[in-house]
């Protein structure tokens with residue numbers, strides 16, 4: 001494996017497998033390129049292929065493996081990014097066959113982006129926790145790799161296994177410590193949240209697919225200066241501000257980390273502390289990039305993560321953002337048959353429809369308050385969340 005000077009971006013080849021003739025494959029490939037670039041790599045080439053299901057040994061088929069091998073020999077990438085969550089055994093087999101190119105799967109790629117972007121103490125703890133937990137599942141690969149480098153046949157009979165046991169113990173100790181420190185941070189925030197709850201102010205969380213424009217919207221509404229950029233996972237921590245919907249109505253608004261398709265469960269778990277803000281919200285603003293051709297799938301993906309963190313019963317207002325990118329859409333509110341606002345069309349960068357958004361938030365909060373008896377069975381119960 002070659003070591004590159006930090007200032008030079010590392011070079012990547014992306015492998016994307018179209019499993020079972022997925023119609024959104026082009027968007028998946030575009031997202032894989034965005035993810036790779038967001039992690040700081042230069043993309044040399046994307047290799048695509050069709051398969052009814054992944055190959056159990058290499059994830060890709062034998063023919064494609066040879067093609068990848070030839071490409072790696074001629075282009076000499078630093079990493080081979082596989083845009084899927086692959087098994088440890090598949091990673092190990094790819095590693096052995098491709099001799100030296102670092103294999104990075106989707107989980108590792110997302111972890112790398114998170115690690116490069118994170119700045120808060122809490123975020124660093126969460127990333128480290130996720131990385132350690134992930135590492136624990138990949139130890140076998142690391143040790144076979146090392147043994148091969150040492151070239152000692154005698155080493156195969158046990159010392160590696162002992163070392164794996166030792167490493168496992170070390171990692172689980174470290175994970176326990178990280179969890180303890182995270183629990184302290186969470187406790188601190190709980191205290192802050194309790195005092196806020198006592199004040200009776202409604203709390204609203206912005207959620208949505210990564211790059212939908214959550215931070216831009218948050219900034220436009222609250223005049224804050226949260227980092228927003230055209231890259232995936234620009235935001236990694238929750239920011240909270242007071243927002244006056246009208247002179248007599250204020251809420252607490254939070255901007256949160258973005259979601260993505262196939263967000264690894266381990267990462268969801270590690271980010272629970274950040275996402276907990278979402279759990280305690282009275283309502284969610286679910287921001288959607290209306291110009292995306294896969295917006296409906298993104299809505300489903302976000303709802304899937306919300307279900308995983310038990311936040312799927314919190315009332316939502318869908319905010320279709322970026323209407324400036326689609327011809328013929330004016331800012332407007334959509335109501336359901338109960339006269340409850342369910343969606344608003346806005347442009348955060350052009351400040352279009354933001355008054356309508358404030359109005360819709362107010363109306364939905366009033367609707368929720370008036371229908372508490374109906375909502376009671378639906379509203380999330382935080383104490384049930386372990």
Ligand SMILES: Nc1nc2c(ncn2[C@@H]2O[C@H](COP(=O)(O)OP(=O)(O)OP(=O)(O)O)[C@@H](O)[C@H]2O)c(=O)[nH]1
Pocket residue numbers: 208209210211212213214215216217227228229230231232233234235236256257258259321322323324325346347348349350
């Ligand atoms: N054309 C257009 N672009 C927008 C609009 N809102 C946001 N953007 C752009 O979309 C990109 C992503 O915006 P962010 O606010 O960082 O998105 P986010 O949802 O917070 O993203 P993560 O924090 O990565 O999850 C930026 O380049 C914004 O300038 C909009 O209304 N119209």
Ligand SMILES: [Mg+2]
Pocket residue numbers: 214215216227228234235256258
């Ligand atoms: Mg953001």
